[in-house]
Amino acid sequence: MILDVKGVTKVFGDGGKSRNMANDHLTFRIHEGEIFGLLGQNGAGKTTLVNQILGLSTPDRGDIDLLGESVIQSPARARSICSVQPQSQVPIGLLTPKQAVSLMGKMRAGNNFDPKRVGALFDALNMQEWANTPGEKLSGGAQRLTSFCMAVIAPGNLVILDEPTNDVDPVRRRYLWQVIRDLTNDGTSVILVTHNVLEAERTVDRVAIMHEGKFLAQGSPSEIKRSVSNHMRMELSLACEPADIEIPGCALSAHQNGSRLLFSMDPANVPPAIDWAKDQIDRGLIMDYSLSPTTIEDAYIALTSGKAVG
Amino acid sequence: MMTTLSHYKYVFQMQFLRNAGFLVVMMLIHILISIGIVIGFTYLIPNPDTSTILFLATGAPTIILIFTGLVVLPQQVGTAKTDGYMEFMRTWSVKRSVILGADTAIWLLITIPGIIVSSFVAHLMFHPGYDISWTIIPALLMIALTSIGVGYGFSYLLPPAASLGISQVVVFGALMFSPVNFPMERLPGWLQALHEVLPIYSMAEVMRASLAASAFDANMGNYINLLIWCVLGYGGAIVILNRK
DSSP, X not given: OOEEEEEEEEEESOSSTTOEEEEEEEEEEEOTTOXXXXXXXXXXXXXXXXXXXXXXXXXXXXXXXXXXXXXXXXXXXXHHHEEEEOSSOOOOTTOOHHHXXXXXXXXXXXXXXXXXXXXXXXXXXXXXXXXXXXXXXXXXXXXXXXXXXXXXXXOXXXXXXXXXXTTXXXXXXXXXXXXXXXXXXXXXXXXXXXSOHHHHHHHOSEEEEEETTEEEEEEOHHHHXXXXXXXXXXXXXXXXXXXXXXXXXXXSEEEEETTEEEEEXXXXXXXXXXXXXXXXXXXXXXXXXXXXXXXXXXXXXXXXXXXXXX | OHHHHHHHHXXXXXXHHHTHHHHHHHHHHHHHHHHHHHXXXXXXXXXXXXXXHHHHHHHHHHHHHHHIIIIIHHHHHHHHHHTTHHHHHTTXXXXXXXXXXXXXXXXXHHHHHHHHXXXXXXXXXXXXXXXXXXXXXXXXXXXXXXXXXXXXXXXXXXXXXXXXXXXXXXXXXXXXXXXXXXXXXXXXXXXXXXXXXXXXXXXXXXXXXXXXXXXXXXXXXXXXHHHHHHHHHHHHHHXXXXXX
């Protein structure tokens, strides 16, 4: 086992009105070679948890063991076991990606650093064209890929990635997931912090859904989905204002995201829902629709919005 | 030991290269400022005598060190805090003192050309009576470490806006209201008392005693003052870097 988090609680504020339970008795484990997704909205307490795993802050209650030893006792050891891609961009200034990644590799691995790995990573992410461009001239996506490479060049036992695919184009996102998968083949474990739920579903082995400092659910993506429902979901592309559309009675929960409207329903209600959707198209209210089994996004929304679905 | 050394090397490279453009510009600006202090003040003071010039010439290096440690550095730390780089550094698998040490060396390096060039120019133009003692090396180090240490201390402790404010006051105060470019006696009593506590006066005294050893003297109190501020500054910075 790589990581064992036992009842970690972290409270900010003075215990008065401003008291904020950032982490509330969190318990989970991560095994060798596992990719663990930490899903949650902004302010759910994900970064607070990560900072405690890294020994950057101390839990008020509970303990964290990394490779069998307490992080609270030896925070410096935790930083050498873990490597991190922060959520914010890493401003590398005049350094080129090649220089920045090589320096980070040398800093972490010392004499064991293998310079060939830099080129291999850049090839895998198709980013050789920027390898020698100074950081300040890089696009947001190229900067993000650079800080990803800095985290995985000499990864240690646990790599913590905080929203690694932000700003990255769809093609390179796929490459990036592949690099993450390859890391785990060498026994490295990964914590993936994200609110990009759909993307994470395809990659993670296990996932915890976090909300207001608590884990609402924990398990493999399919376990989580099953725990919420066996429903079908319909996704609509709206051609009108969301208020103009009348959601059919069979919808169990609805969620709107921009011009997308999602709702879930019992499988038995699929035929009438399709008729309903066709009718909406004829009336010009929606552009198209799609039907699929519940995704982890539905589970996530159902869990975090506190709606009883199922 | 070996790992600490190699960590130091890589952290130094990382910190220096990512900021190299700014640092080189800063180095050039320091050269201009220090020459400017010596020449500029002679415009302010008509027909200065040699002792006035000597005060200016031996004050300029101190101003440069104060400027670097208490003005430029806090601004850089403020930027690093705002863009999240500071938080990123805290995740590195190296000792925090290694990061602080590498950064200190970089700041020290960019001040030295200004000090050497301005002293040389002042000497050629005015012959103010430099009498450089071997103590210049430890004195320079001590003053620089105090200034850089205090700069780290308050800029790590305070939010970026507050440390920016302090650095603005410091640059004006050090130039106009501190006994760096003129004798302490000219200041009102309360400012004299304040400067007995603050490190600026002691920096100036120690610097002068090394650059013109036959004309000036620094007392033990000055060295102790610097030592205390230096320890406070770095100690505070380390505590804050390690704070949880």
